[in-house]
Structure formats: C-alpha cells, structure tokens
Amino acid sequence: MPTPSLPDPTNIRVNTRGAVILSEESFELRDSRGIYFPNYIEPVSHVAVDVGGSLAKVIYFTRSAEPPSPETVATLGSSQSNLSTPRSISPVDDELRRSPSPPASSSRLTGALTPSILDSNLHANGNGFFGGLSNDVLRNSMLRRASQHFPGGSLNFERFETDNIQECVDFIMGLIERSAKVNNVSIADMRQGVKIIATGGGAHRFYELFQNSLQVEVSREDEMECLIKGLRFITLIPDEVYYFSDELIESVAHPNSLASTLHIEPAADLERPSPNPPQYAVTFESNPSPQLPCLLVNIGSGVSIIRVDEDGKYERVSGTSLGGGTLWGLLSLLTPATSFDEMLTLSEKGDNACVDMLVGDIYGQDYGRLGLKSTTIASSFGKVFKKGTDKRQFSPEDISKSLLYAISNNIGQIAYMNAEKYGLDRIYFGGYFIRGHAATITTLSYAIRFWSKGTKRALFLRHEGFLGALGAWIKNVDPELGNHEDRS
Amino acid sequence: MPTPSLPDPTNIRVNTRGAVILSEESFELRDSRGIYFPNYIEPVSHVAVDVGGSLAKVIYFTRSAEPPSPETVATLGSSQSNLSTPRSISPVDDELRRSPSPPASSSRLTGALTPSILDSNLHANGNGFFGGLSNDVLRNSMLRRASQHFPGGSLNFERFETDNIQECVDFIMGLIERSAKVNNVSIADMRQGVKIIATGGGAHRFYELFQNSLQVEVSREDEMECLIKGLRFITLIPDEVYYFSDELIESVAHPNSLASTLHIEPAADLERPSPNPPQYAVTFESNPSPQLPCLLVNIGSGVSIIRVDEDGKYERVSGTSLGGGTLWGLLSLLTPATSFDEMLTLSEKGDNACVDMLVGDIYGQDYGRLGLKSTTIASSFGKVFKKGTDKRQFSPEDISKSLLYAISNNIGQIAYMNAEKYGLDRIYFGGYFIRGHAATITTLSYAIRFWSKGTKRALFLRHEGFLGALGAWIKNVDPELGNHEDRS
Numbered sequence: 005m006p007t008p009s010l011p012d013p014t015n016i017r018v019n020t021r022g023a024v025i026l027s028e029e030s031f032e033l034r035d036s037r038g039i040y041f042p043n044y045i046e047p048v049s050h051v052a053v054d055v056g057g058s059l060a061k062v063i064y065f066t067r068s069a070e071p072p073s074p075e076t077v078a079t080l081g082s083s084q085s086n087l088s089t090p091r092s093i094s095p096v097d098d099e100l101r102r103s104p105s106p107p108a109s110s111s112r113l114t115g116a117l118t119p120s121i122l123d124s125n126l127h128a129n130g131n132g133f134f135g136g137l138s139n140d141v142l143r144n145s146m147l148r149r150a151s152q153h154f155p156g157g158s159l160n161f162e163r164f165e166t167d168n169i170q171e172c173v174d175f176i177m178g179l180i181e182r183s184a185k186v187n188n189v190s191i192a193d194m195r196q197g198v199k200i201i202a203t204g205g206g207a208h209r210f211y212e213l214f215q216n217s218l219q220v221e222v223s224r225e226d227e228m229e230c231l232i233k234g235l236r237f238i239t240l241i242p243d244e245v246y247y248f249s250d251e252l253i254e255s256v257a258h259p260n261s262l263a264s265t266l267h268i269e270p271a272a273d274l275e276r277p278s279p280n281p282p283q284y285a286v287t288f289e290s291n292p293s294p295q296l297p298c299l300l301v302n303i304g305s306g307v308s309i310i311r312v313d314e315d316g317k318y319e320r321v322s323g324t325s326l327g328g329g330t331l332w333g334l335l336s337l338l339t340p341a342t343s344f345d346e347m348l349t350l351s352e353k354g355d356n357a358c359v360d361m362l363v364g365d366i367y368g369q370d371y372g373r374l375g376l377k378s379t380t381i382a383s384s385f386g387k388v389f390k391k392g393t394d395k396r397q398f399s400p401e402d403i404s405k406s407l408l409y410a411i412s413n414n415i416g417q418i419a420y421m422n423a424e425k426y427g428l429d430r431i432y433f434g435g436y437f438i439r440g441h442a443a444t445i446t447t448l449s450y451a452i453r454f455w456s457k458g459t460k461r462a463l464f465l466r467h468e469g470f471l472g473a474l475g476a477w478i479k480n481v482d483p484e485l486g487n488h489e490d491r492s
Numbered sequence: 493m494p495t496p497s498l499p500d501p502t503n504i505r506v507n508t509r510g511a512v513i514l515s516e517e518s519f520e521l522r523d524s525r526g527i528y529f530p531n532y533i534e535p536v537s538h539v540a541v542d543v544g545g546s547l548a549k550v551i552y553f554t555r556s557a558e559p560p561s562p563e564t565v566a567t568l569g570s571s572q573s574n575l576s577t578p579r580s581i582s583p584v585d586d587e588l589r590r591s592p593s594p595p596a597s598s599s600r601l602t603g604a605l606t607p608s609i610l611d612s613n614l615h616a617n618g619n620g621f622f623g624g625l626s627n628d629v630l631r632n633s634m635l636r637r638a639s640q641h642f643p644g645g646s647l648n649f650e651r652f653e654t655d656n657i658q659e660c661v662d663f664i665m666g667l668i669e670r671s672a673k674v675n676n677v678s679i680a681d682m683r684q685g686v687k688i689i690a691t692g693g694g695a696h697r698f699y700e701l702f703q704n705s706l707q708v709e710v711s712r713e714d715e716m717e718c719l720i721k722g723l724r725f726i727t728l729i730p731d732e733v734y735y736f737s738d739e740l741i742e743s744v745a746h747p748n749s750l751a752s753t754l755h756i757e758p759a760a761d762l763e764r765p766s767p768n769p770p771q772y773a774v775t776f777e778s779n780p781s782p783q784l785p786c787l788l789v790n791i792g793s794g795v796s797i798i799r800v801d802e803d804g805k806y807e808r809v810s811g812t813s814l815g816g817g818t819l820w821g822l823l824s825l826l827t828p829a830t831s832f833d834e835m836l837t838l839s840e841k842g843d844n845a846c847v848d849m850l851v852g853d854i855y856g857q858d859y860g861r862l863g864l865k866s867t868t869i870a871s872s873f874g875k876v877f878k879k880g881t882d883k884r885q886f887s888p889e890d891i892s893k894s895l896l897y898a899i900s901n902n903i904g905q906i907a908y909m910n911a912e913k914y915g916l917d918r919i920y921f922g923g924y925f926i927r928g929h930a931a932t933i934t935t936l937s938y939a940i941r942f943w944s945k946g947t948k949r950a951l952f953l954r955h956e957g958f959l960g961a962l963g964a965w966i967k968n969v970d971p972e973l974g975n976h977e978d979r980s
Contacts, residue, residue, distance in 0.1 A: 057854045057874055167878050205854030205870075305849055305871035325869040326814075326902055329849055333873030337826060337883055337891075344877075361793055361817055366545045366693030381813040382693075383793035385821030386545055389832075390655050395825055403825075414814055414902065421909045 018481055019043040020240045020292075025466060026158070032345060034440055035469050036161040039241060040068075043155055049117050050199040051176055052477035053214070054230065054470070055206025057305035058329060059436055060164045060172045061473040064179060066115025067157035115158065116186035117179060117198060159477075161470055163436075169210055173217045176200070180218065195220045203230040203476040223480075228310060230475030232318045235300055235432060237478045238467055245289040247463045248449045286445075295463075299428045301419045302471065303435035305329030309419060311426045322422050324415065328437035331411045338407075339400035347404050348441045354405030359398050361386025384410035405443070412444050416451025420460065423452075429460050436469035506969055507531040508728045508780075513954060514646070520833060522928055523957050524649040527729060528556075531643055537605050538687040539664055540965035541702070542718065542958070543694025545793035546817060547924055548652045548660045549961040552667060554603025555645035603646065604674035605667060605686060647965075649958055651924075657698055661705045664688070668706065683708045691718040691964040716798060718963030720806045723788055723920060725966045726955055733777035735951045736937045774933075783951075787916045789907045790959065791923035793817030797907060799914045810910050812903065816925035819899045826895075827888035835892050836929045842893030847886050849874025872898035893931070900932050904939025908948065911940075917948050924957035 019041060026038040048065040055061075164172040184194035200214050200222040207224045215222045238244050300310040300318075306329060309322040332344055341347040357379075364378030365387070376382075384406055388398060415433075423431050433448055445464055452462040467474065507529060514526040536553040543549075652660040672682035688702050688710040695712045703710045726732050788798045788806075794817060797810040820832055829835040845867075852866030853875070864870075872894055876886060903921075911919050921936055933952055940950040955962065 057849050057871055058877070165878075205851075205856075209854070209856040305854075305874045306869075322905075324902065324905065325848070325872040325874075326898055327871055327874075329871030329874030329877065330898065333847065333871075333876030334822065334826075336877045337873075337886065338822075359821065360813070361545050363693075366697070366793075368693075368697040381794075383545055383815055383817030383821075384813040385825075386793045386813075386815075386817030388821030389546070389817065389824045390653075398825065410814060410818065414812065417810075417812065417906065418909070421906070421913070425909070425913070 018237070018478065023241050025241065025243055035436070035467060036163065037466065038161065039159045039467075041157055041159070044157055048157075048477075048481055049197045050201050050477070050480050051117070051179065052201045052203070052473045052480075053172065053176070053207075054204040054227075054472035054476060055166055055169070055172075055202065055210055056204045056436075056472070057206075058166055058332070059304070059469070060166050060169060060204075060206065061470050062162040062164070062172060062175065063470060063473040063477045064117060064160050065157055065477075066160060067118050068115060115160065116183035117194075118183075118187065161467065161473075163469065166206055169206070169213065173213065176214075176218055180220070199223065199480070201225055201476040201480050203227050203472050225476045225479055227472060228308070228318065228320050230472045230479065231300060231302055231308070231310065231434070232312055232316065232475065233479050234471035234473065234475030234477075235298075235312070235434065235465075236296070236316065238465055238471065238474055239289075239295040239432075240292050242290050242292060243288045244466050245292065245295070245463055246286045246466070247289075247461055248286060248446070248453075295430060295432070297428055298430035298432055298463075299419065299423045299426065300432045300434060300471075301415065303327050303415060303433060303437035304469075307415055307418075307435075309422050311422070311428065321426065322418065324418055326411055326414055328411075328435065331407055331437070334407055335404055338403050341400070341404070344436075344439065348408070348439060348443075350401050351404035351408045351443055352401075354399065354401030354403070356381070356402060356406040356409050358402040359387050359406045360384050360409070381409065381413070408443055409447055412447035413451050416448045416462070417455060419448075420452055420455040423460050424456070430463055431460055432463045432465065434465055434468045434471045438464060438468045440464075440466070440468070506725070506966065511729050513729065513731055523924070523955060524651060525954065526649065527647045527955075529645055529647070532645055536645075536965075536969055537685050538689050538965070538968050539605070539667065540689045540691070540961045540968075541660065541664070541695075542692040542715075542960035542964060543654055543657070543660075543690065543698055544692045544924075544960070545694075546654055546820070547792070547957070548654050548657060548692075548694065549958050550650040550652070550660060550663065551958060551961040551965045552605060552648050553645055553965075554648060555606050556603060603648065604671035605682075606671075606675065649955065649961075651957065654694055657694070657701065661701065664702075664706055668708070687711065687968070689713055689964040689968050691715050691960050713964045713967055715960060716796070716806065716808050718960045718967065719788060719790055719796070719798065719922070720800055720804065720963065721967050722959035722961065722963030722965075723786075723800070723922065723953075724784070724804065726953055726959065726962055727777075727783040727920075728780050730778050730780055731776045732954050733780065733783070733951055734774045734954070735777075735949055736774060736934070736941075783918060783920070785916055786918035786920055786951075787907065787911045787914065788920045788922060788959075789903065791815050791903060791921060791925035792957075795903055795906075795923075797910050799910070799916065809914065810906065812906055814899055814902055816899075816923065819895055819925070822895055823892055826891050829888070829892070832924075832927065836896070836927060836931075838889050839892035839896045839931055840889075842887065842889030842891070844869070844890060844894040844897050846890040847875050847894045848872050848897070869897065869901070896931055897935055900935035901939050904936045904950070905943060907936075908940050908943040911948050912944070918951055919948055920951045920953065922953055922956045922959045926952060926956045928952075928954070928956070 022042045024040050024042075026040055050064075052063040053060060162175060164175065180194055180198055181191060183198070184191045187194065189197075195218070198220045200218065200220055201224075202211065202214060202222055203225040204227055207227070211222060211224065214220075296312055296316060297314045298312050300308075300312055302308045302310065305327055307324045307327040308320055309324075310318050311321045312318045328344075332347065335341055335347045335350075339347065339350055341350055360381045361383040362378060363376045363380040363382045366382055367376075367378065388395070419431050419433075423429070431452055438444055438448075445462075449462040452460050465471070510530045512528050512530075514528055516522045516525045538552075540551040541548060650660075650663060652663065668682050668686055669679060671686070672679045675682065677685075683706070686708045688706065688708055689712075690699065690702060690710055691713040692715055695715070699710060699712065702708075784800055784804060785802045786800050788796075788800055790796045790798065793815055795812045795815040796808055797812075798806050799809045800806045816832075820835065823829055823835045823838075827835065827838055829838055848869045849871040850866060851864045851868040851870045854870055855864075855866065876883070907919050907921075911917070919940055926932055926936075933950075937950040940948050953959070
C-alpha cells in the first residue's frame, strides 16, 4: 500500500494560514477557545503543560478533517464586521454582560492525540517495512491512519488549579487512554508516543508527579523562553490580537497631557468598549504581521516584564509582585467572591470613588498646575481609613473596582516605564489576569496611552493565559520558532 | 530707650548653625520633635499649615533663650556615638520596640508666637516714635520685648487628622490667645500680627474655614513648591537625614545583581537596623551639605515623585495612588488595628511568607537563570486565594507585613525607575507613611539598592511628614529659600 508523501519531520511547521478561533463553550472558557488550522497536516503527539503559581494550563492538538461549522467560529469582533448586531461587535464587552458561569475545566473530551512517533516511523519506513514496531495492532493502526493523512486539526486549551494538579494529571491520563483507543493501539504504545512538555514554575515541582503518574516522557522548558515563543506564535493567528482603536487613543488623550507630571488617570473617564460610537470598540488584528520588537507583560499570580528584540532575543527586565494573585487574594479576604470571574463581575457594579481618595476630595477641584484632574485617583483606598468610620459602608463592589483599578494602573505604569526605557512601542499584556475584562483592558490601555502620550500601544490576546503553554507546544513542533537559542 | 540693632527683615535668614533636634514626648510623636535654633534671633509670627488628604500638619516658631537641657536633646543616633547602650544607637529601631502609645496631638502648649509685625514696627521706629500703633499696651509690650531680643528659639510640630480639621483650628486659636497673653497684647492685635500660611490640598478646601474661624490673614502656597523648600531647609539640620550605611549596601547587595532581571527582593533577607553588627545601624548625617539634585518621593495618602535640579528647580514627574492611604485603608478593613502605629506594630510580628507566594513556593527552588531567589516575593497575597482555604488562617500580623512590603517595594521600584530616568543618585523619602519604621525603611532602602545595584541611595528624614509645612514656613521667613521662582 503506497503511503502519501510526507514532509520531513525536522521541517514541520505549523501552517497558520486560514486559522480560525473557535467559539467558546461557556463564558468561563472564553480564553480557552480552540484554534482550527485547516492547512496543518502533521501529527503532534505531545502535550504542553504550563504550571504557574495558581493555574496549570494544558495544550494539545487533535486532528480533524472537518472544518468548523460557521456557528462554532468565534465572533470575529472586528468593529467593521457586524454593525447590525451591536452586542457582538466587541466580544470583550459582550462577555462582560453575561453572568459568570459554569465551573472550570468542563473538559471537552473530544478528539485524540496522534502520536508522531507512529507517523515518523511510518515515514521512515514508507516502503512498508515497519521495523522496530512491536505489534500487529500498532502496525495496522498506522496503516489505517496513514491513509487518513488529511490536513486540518485543532489546538485545544484547558486549565486547572495548580492546587488540584491531580485533576490536570487525570485529564492528561484520560486523553492518553482515549487516544490509544481512537488510534487502536495499546496504552503502553500510546505512552511511548506521547511526550509531556512542561514549563512554568511548577514544571520543576511536579516533574516527578507527571512522570510517575503518566509514565510518559516528560521534558522541561524554560518559562520565559516559552512565553516569548508562545507570543510569537499566537500573534500569527488572525483575530487573536486586539487593542483599542487609534480613534479612542485620540479621543481620550489627556488635553494637557504632560507625561512628566501626572498620576495615572483612572479608567472611569474612559468609555467602555461599545459599538456606539464605534470608535470605542476593540479592534481585532485580522492580518497578523510580525510583532517584534515588543515588551511582554505577563500577568499571572505575579508579573513578569520581558523585553523582546526584533530577532526574538529576550530578557526579563522587570516584574512586580502586585499581580493577579494580589487582586484575587485581597478580594477573597474582602468580598464574598469565590472566583476571579465573580470578582470581576462585582467590580462591574462598583464605584471606586466610594473608597478611593480622588484629587477632588483633597483639593476640592483639579490641581491644574500639575495637570491632575479632580477625578484622578490620589490614593487608592484613601477614603477607608478614618476614625469612627463604619467599615461596613464599603461595599464589595466598590472595593473590587478600586483594587482592580489600583493593580491595573500600577502594572500599566511600570510597563510603560520599561517600554520607555527600552524604546519599545508595542506592549503586549498576557496572563490569566486579563480575562478579556473591559475594566482591566481599558485601565491598562489608558495607563499606557496616558503615560506615553499615545505613542505606545497596549495590545491584548484572546489566549492571554496560554502563552507559556503555547510556547512549550510550538517549541517542540516548529523548529524555526523552537530551536535556535533566543535568550540574550 | 535704645533698641538693639536688628537685621533688615528682608534679609532674615534662619541660622541653622548648632541646631539640635529635641527629644519627642512620646513614641507617637517621634516625627514631631521640636528643633532648637540657638543662633536664630528673628521673631516669626506666622503659622504654617499643610493640609493633606489624611493629616493636617502645623509648624510654628517660639522664642526661648534657654538652650535645651541635655536630656531633651534627641539621641543623635550616629552608629559611632553610643555603643555602650545598644538600643539607643538606632532610634529608628529603638522606637519600634516600644508599644504604640498616647493619642495624637497631646499638644505641647508651651511657648508663644512673637508677631514679627511688632518687631518690624519697632525696628522701623527705632528712635522711640511708635507711629501707627494703636494702644499703649502694645507699645509697652514692644518696649519690653525689644529689651529681650535674645537669640534662640524652637520650631514646633503638630499634626491633626484632616477629618477633624476643627481640632487644628482650635489649636491655632489657642496658640494665638496664649501668645497674646504672653506678649501682653490684645487678641485683636495679635491676630493682626499673625498670618497663616496654608499649603497642601486642603489649603484650597479649608481656606475660608481658617480665615473665618481665626480671623487672621491666610495665604496659600503651592504644595510641590513647599515640599521642595521644606526638603532644602530640613536637610540643613544636623542629624535630621539618615540612611543605611554603605557597609550595609555592600553586605546585602544581591550576589548576582542584575538590575535588569529581577523582582524586588523582600526585606526579609535584610537585617533590621541594629547595633550588632554595627554596620546594620542607621547612619545620621551630622554635617549636612547641599542635597541637590535629588529625587523626592513624598509618601502621604498618595505618592508624589518630584525631580529636583541642582538649582532647586523642580518638577512633579510621577506618582502613584498606592501610598499610605492604601496601606491604612486596606489594613483597617483587614485587621483590628485602629491607628497606623498599631498597624506597624502588627506588621512587626508577622511573617509575610504565610500570605505571599514566594519564588520557592512556585519553583520549589531559586529560579537561578533569572537571579530570582527562592525567598523573592513572586506574588503579594498570592497564597490567599485558594478554593476551600479558611480565610481565618491568615493573621492580621502576616497580612500587615505583606501589605507593608508590597506597598513599600512598589514605591521603591517606581522611585528607582524615575531616579534612573533622570540620572539622580539621591532618593529622599518623605511623608507620614515612613514613620521611622524599620520594615518600611529597610524595604525602601533595599528596593533602591537592589534595582540600582547600589549606585543610588535611599535617604530618610526625622521630620519626614512635615516637608510641606516646613516649606510653607520657611518660604515666608527666608528669602533665599523662599522668594525666587523655582518651578521649572
């Protein structure tokens, strides 16, 4: 039986032409949308796992000849695309209006891994001699699959809490078992063909757990390197990158903008992304172009700030411990919210002016000489500490909004200063902290715009939380992105 | 009756030669120590008031021929001075060990204002003709006082809560009434001779309150200008400025210090100021020299960051809303503490590692490639948000320490970035936030040292909270510091 001509494994590339982002299955999974690659034909047998301080992210690839049906393709979100259905113009905005929903990891147990070892052996033995393979079942399976060497497949995204890492292990175990069944090979053979690529801080901590529980090869990749590779890859996907439009930058620019003088302006003055007027909508990048050099600000539990040069060389130049973990930790002490999405929903309804001391509260007016508007936040939580104040007067909603602003403003400010220092105009914000949340995005965007006088742009990603996992995945697929030494 | 020869009022200077800082009356008033000027002979009739977001600070001058007795002179604090009584070597450290104490503004109702209008009229009419004065009592008083034209007097410091501004008004009212009595003039005449110089945000808000309640002239001064003038003046006082010694800088410098790569190191690794070994003690500047150019970081409810050039020109270049008000506000929600000193005392007993996620918690080890030590704080409060965690396990002490570190680290980081941007090596930290508190000072010092690789120095002031009031006071006394236009 003739086998189709296959590219040499060392030249495998992920063909992103025509890639589409699939719609999420629930609000909670809005950052975990699959990506369908219609032109990618190589099997990928490895599973990438990025274990962070709070969350473990998993990425794996499943082949499917079926292109997504129109209703499973995510709203493109371009502000030009769909003016007749306003709410869908800005998915970011749209999502906010929904109530927080289903529990995490309602795992989508469809699709299966296709161990590349099978394919590469098949390729190496394309003449039909399956030397070194151990059993007939495997041999037959490979023959069967070789005839199905269709293009197309999906990248799948899952996340788990690091504290429940066993859930993550169980998920991968299930994936391997299911894939063995689909590929009609034994679990032992499947295990031989599968590899775990682990990154993130927990890659070290949980190395043995993965290896012992799954009985597959586990290799580790450097966290920062994976973040950068993930960024380089994901920015090639159409409609993945989004930002506030230049019109918005113009329209909200501080009239007396003196980057030299000021506090950060709270996003309170900034219109939410909305279709009306359309310039307030988010713009999606439908024709991706190389995004280097840039600054990557990865906001997970903590924050890493990484300078990326045009040639992909990178350096972690700064960071701050005031990140997602700070917001989640403090709000879990201060509000009844039990999930980050609940906290974000609370903040939606809050008025930070009830807890923050504004310039106007102190001065009774603008401090014009310094360009400080009366609505500028002078002191986050500055209204709370007063003797005799009944602390119950401060609502969870107001507290949530104030803290979200404080953390976002601060990250934006430190990011700007680093972008300025290294002369970088593109500032990518990644990490699970973002969650496509309008108040977060507007605050970060406004901070960058404000401090840079509109010369720098804050850019966001729909798969914001998966950069490290994406990098670990692509590093072991695409030699161009994966194999040369990038670190400066 | 001959009157002594007096300098022309326009040439009045505050002679700081031999100035000594007096000991505080209580722990709570450690930032409000009087300063005795043995060689200053001019009367000063004005009262400076700096009304901030949370506190109102008052400064006034009282004349006294009596030099302070040895026991009223504050511990000099030089690490060389007093090795036999270790605890007194570092007043900063020493103070920490005391329990928080008396209520605020246990007003020291001694001394009285000496209206300069009386003196200058006296001077203008030195031949004995008291033209334009309204009554015999005043005339007699002036004759009496002229003969007492001794050198020496004290600058007095008081503070009140802005929310209880009436207390502040009452205090000044009492001071005026007492001064009238001491000077043997009517209250009406005293009022004519007294002037309120108001600065800070509340100068605008409370202008009419001061004017109407006190029935004295009130003038307003720009807040930033006063901060800078106050800094320039106070740094002339011996033993006012303090910092960690260079030996300490050397000994705690990160072994693989790469300013480019890292998180801020928590102060946990840094020895507290202590006499043993002596290099960990605070060094006091006993021979003041001009301190410009420098960066001034004023930490009140919010934070202002001001660049000061060598010629005294200044510009507010940055700021952050994460300041004292944020710490006080959040801790008043999260702990039972009802005063800032109580919060600081709580933090003394805490272990931030119980709430903060450290690099070691994520990686299980150092992240050596990035120079991140396992004790580095990766995420402030990063351990708090975990499903199923009993929130009561987080003690007020641990929470206080974590938040103090978070706010201090962040201010230190932003301050460093601005100092670097403007090429400034001296970074002064002022504002009531500091409170001479060891954990705050070590954290700020360490942050500056860490990020600057020891090339920049964090400097502190014993009258840290009174810069604005000092500036308002001196601007109306000393023409050299006061009258030329400094603002760039």
